[in-house]
Amino acid sequence: MRKASRLSKEILLVLMALLFLSPVYIIFVNSFKTRKELYENTLALPEDFNFRFYTEAMEQMDFFNAFINSMIVTVVSVAFIVILSSMTAWMLARTGGKVSTIIFMTLIATMLIPFQTIMMPLMQLVTNITQNLGIPLYNTLGGLIFMNIGFNAALSVFLYHGFVKSIPLSLEEAATIDGASKFGVFWRIIFPILTPITATVMILNVILIWNDFLLPSLTLIDKELRTIPLSVFYFFGEFTIEWNLAMAGLTLTIIPVVIFYIIAQKYIIKGIGEGAVK
Amino acid sequence: MACPAFSRAASANFHNGKEGMDVANKSKLGWYLLFTVPLLIIFTIVVIIPFLIGIYYAFFDWDGIAANPMEFVGLDNFVTLLQDDRFLQSAWLTVLFTLLSVITVNVVGLAFALLVTSKLRTANLTRTMLFMPYLIGGLILGYIWQFVFLDVFAFFGEVTGLDAVFFNWLLDEQFALFALVTVFTWQMAGYVMIVYIAGIQGIPGEVIEASKIDGASSWQRLTRVTFPLLMPAFTISLFLTLSYGFKIYDVNLSLTGGGPANATELFAMNIYNEIFGYGNYGYGQAKAIVFFIIIAAITLTQVYITKKREVEM
Numbered sequence: 342m343r344k345a346s347r348l349s350k351e352i353l354l355v356l357m358a359l360l361f362l363s364p365v366y367i368i369f370v371n372s373f374k375t376r377k378e379l380y381e382n383t384l385a386l387p388e389d390f391n392f393r394f395y396t397e398a399m400e401q402m403d404f405f406n407a408f409i410n411s412m413i414v415t416v417v418s419v420a421f422i423v424i425l426s427s428m429t430a431w432m433l434a435r436t437g438g439k440v441s442t443i444i445f446m447t448l449i450a451t452m453l454i455p456f457q458t459i460m461m462p463l464m465q466l467v468t469n470i471t472q473n474l475g476i477p478l479y480n481t482l483g484g485l486i487f488m489n490i491g492f493n494a495a496l497s498v499f500l501y502h503g504f505v506k507s508i509p510l511s512l513e514e515a516a517t518i519d520g521a522s523k524f525g526v527f528w529r530i531i532f533p534i535l536t537p538i539t540a541t542v543m544i545l546n547v548i549l550i551w552n553d554f555l556l557p558s559l560t561l562i563d564k565e566l567r568t569i570p571l572s573v574f575y576f577f578g579e580f581t582i583e584w585n586l587a588m589a590g591l592t593l594t595i596i597p598v599v600i601f602y603i604i605a606q607k608y609i610i611k612g613i614g615e616g617a618v619k
Numbered sequence: 620m621a622c623p624a625f626s627r628a629a630s631a632n633f634h635n636g637k638e639g640m641d642v643a644n645k646s647k648l649g650w651y652l653l654f655t656v657p658l659l660i661i662f663t664i665v666v667i668i669p670f671l672i673g674i675y676y677a678f679f680d681w682d683g684i685a686a687n688p689m690e691f692v693g694l695d696n697f698v699t700l701l702q703d704d705r706f707l708q709s710a711w712l713t714v715l716f717t718l719l720s721v722i723t724v725n726v727v728g729l730a731f732a733l734l735v736t737s738k739l740r741t742a743n744l745t746r747t748m749l750f751m752p753y754l755i756g757g758l759i760l761g762y763i764w765q766f767v768f769l770d771v772f773a774f775f776g777e778v779t780g781l782d783a784v785f786f787n788w789l790l791d792e793q794f795a796l797f798a799l800v801t802v803f804t805w806q807m808a809g810y811v812m813i814v815y816i817a818g819i820q821g822i823p824g825e826v827i828e829a830s831k832i833d834g835a836s837s838w839q840r841l842t843r844v845t846f847p848l849l850m851p852a853f854t855i856s857l858f859l860t861l862s863y864g865f866k867i868y869d870v871n872l873s874l875t876g877g878g879p880a881n882a883t884e885l886f887a888m889n890i891y892n893e894i895f896g897y898g899n900y901g902y903g904q905a906k907a908i909v910f911f912i913i914i915a916a917i918t919l920t921q922v923y924i925t926k927k928r929e930v931e932m
Contacts (some may be wrong), residue, residue: 351741354734358748364767364805365751371766383774425658432654444659451666453918455866457890458911461683461904462676463669470664491665494658523650552756554869555891570758577762577873584766591762598754606747609754614813617859 365595372588379585394589398576402590406565407572408597411551414482414568418489419546422497423539425490430501431531435513445502448495456492456555463488464559480562488560489550497542500616504538505531544605544612551598569594676904683900696905705881706906709889712796716885717864719800720807724860725853727808732815733841746816750809757806761873764802765789792882795875799883802870807863811856818852819845851925858921862914886910 359366371379372394373387398404433441464479467488471479478484508531516526532539554570561567567575576590602609677696681689700706735746752760768789776785788794788801822845830844868887871877877884877892884892890910894903 347739350737351739354739354745355741357734358745361805362748362751364763367767367771368763379770383770425661428654429658432651436651444655447667448662451662451670453915454666454670454911455887455914457866457868457887458907459666459669459673460891461894461900461907462672463665466664466669466672487661488665490658491661494662495666498658523654527654548754552758552869554756554758554872570756573759573762574873584770587762588766591759594759595755599751602747602751602754610746610750610813613750613753613810614817617810617814617855 368588368591368595371585372592374585376585394586395593398586398590398593401579401586402572402576402593403564403567404569404572404590404593407567407569410482410566411568414485414489414557415547415550418486418493418550419543421486421490422493422546423542426494426497426542427501427532427535427539428527429494430498431505431527433498434502434505435510445498448498452495452499460555460559467560479560480566482561482566485557485560488556489553492556493546493549496616497546500538500542500545501535504535508534540608541612541615544609545616547601548609569597673904674908676901677908678905679901681901682898683894689901692901696902697909699902700905700909705884706889706893708881709884709886712883713865713886716796716799716803716867717861719797720803720864721857721860723800723804724807724811724864725856727804728811728856729815729849731808731812732819733845735812736816736819746812749812752806752808753810755806757867757869758873760802760806761870761875764798764805764874768798789875790879792879795879795883799867799871799874799885802874803864803867806870807860811860814856814859815849815852818849822848854921854925858917858925861921862917865914865917 367383370386371383373390373392378385378388433445467478467484470476471484478487512530512534513526516530521529552570553568554574557568557571558574561571573590573594577587678691678693679689680692680695681687731746731749735742735749739745755763768787772785772787776782779785788798826844826848827840830840835843866887867885868891871883871885871888875883877888887910890903890906893899893906897903
């Protein structure tokens with residue numbers, strides 16, 4: 342009796358989760374159906390798994406190009422964020438005094454600013470810099486990466502700062518006596534210790550940057566620079582909703598996320614938990 | 620030991636440009652600058668300067684075209700804002716949306732957390748699945764649900780005959796807002812679930828055991844023991860959803876686009892449209908500043924309440 346009730350509970354729990362994810366299932370099965378099949382029964386499995394809509398969606402979205410742009414922007418931004426914010430956080434945490442406090446507090450305070458409050462003046466500034474100083478920040482992947490670093494610096498420094506404070510000073514002091522430079526101390530001793538928090542910082546930033554739409558939409562103008570969210574947006578605008586095609590496109594964009602989730606699942610849930618609680 | 624002395628010297632140097640530090644301090648200052656300045660320069664260009672220019676813009680009337688003059692109008696933009704019906708409606712809708720969402724997200728998220736912290740073997744798998752929607756970006760979620768409302772809801776309506784509930788919500792002014800709440804809940808429930816899970820796992824097993832021995836029913840255990848001990852997780856989730864809900868944009872854009880008839884144009888979208896749609900740069904920026912003030916007020920209240928609770932615990 343008890344075993345049976347336990348088993349039914351197990352099954353109910355998984356069924357509930359599957360029901361919760363049913364919109365993803367619906368998008369997936371309908372991406373293979375013809376228009377007629379689609380309207381006959383939205384929930385049924387397709388008659389055959391034909392990938393014609395996928396090839397068409399890939400072409401119209403310029404999917405591979407968008408995927409590579411998204412990869413470049415995400416990987417390079419996150420690498421810079423990790424390097425620069427860990428260095429900054431360590432220095433700020435290990436150097437007491439007013440300057441460090443003011444810098445740290447300013448960083449934290451700016452986390453209150455929503456993106457909509459600075460988007461217009463930022464775009465003005467960035468176009469000005471591009472036109473008048475000749476530094477190509479506007480309409481380039483490099484410029485987007487530059488802005489991603491700026492926007493995500495505060496949260497990342499904050500997370501690193503908290504972690505650095507929990508590391509005992511004695512480790513670095515021993516190394517300093519041995520004659521290592523600050524640079525050596527940081528990269529050889531401190532940075533390896535930071536690994537758990539680096540994982541959290543990376544996860545949080547990958548999710549934010551990969552899915553970001555508004556900032557790239559304001560700064561990337563050329564078609565060949567589009568990231569995945571941008572190409573989905575224009576895809577939906579240009580082809581007034583041929584749904585089977587659209588759903589093939591949506592499935593394509595979800596695949597990289599699912600793969601990332603399967604690989605890094607443990608770190609993602611832990612990272613999100615830590616990021617939210619702090 | 621030398622650190623406070625160094626930074627006093629450093630700060631003096633920053634502010635007054637005074638000379639006279641010894642070599643050791645100079646090299647320390649060098650390291651300090653090398654480690655912090657690259658990030659701080661980027662941060663200043665991307666966040667600080669635009670924020671300050673933004674405040675300045677809010678006092679001007681300007682159409683965003685560099686060749687056209689900017690006219691100083693003082694506080695006029697902020698006065699206009701209070702009489703702008705579209706803006707006030709949008710603000711009210713945002714408040715309504717946020718309140719509804721805070722309730723649904725937290726109820727669903729907490730229920731999920733309680734289910735997946737039971738000792739069932741499939742709990743881990745379920746947790747992984749429930750968290751999934753959060754990882755898919757808001758823009759794509761909106762498009763997915765557009766189809767769900769358009770087609771699947773219609774299909775259900777036909778099959779079940781309940782077409783008072785199952786119709787395309789996106790075409791109805793009132794239901795379109797509920798559609799936004801639904802999608803936002805779908806996105807965020809797994810996220811706050813993670814916060815609640817951490818809270819539930821933090822409750823010592825002895826407390827639960829003791830209440831069992833004292834003969835508490837499982838409902839009593841939940842309401843008298845678990846919920847009070849979950850207060851910190853509750854505060855965090857509440858304000859996370861509050862500030863995320865208030866700032867919603869991507870889902871709004873892809874699911875309803877603000878329609879039908881502006882019935883779901885929320886705060887963030889209203890600002891975007893005012894600036895880049897209607898070309899009212901100064902006025903739109905004034906709205907953006909008000910937006911900042913509201914978000915800041917919400918977040919600071921959160922910090923205040925969380926800190927106060929920590930002291931009490």
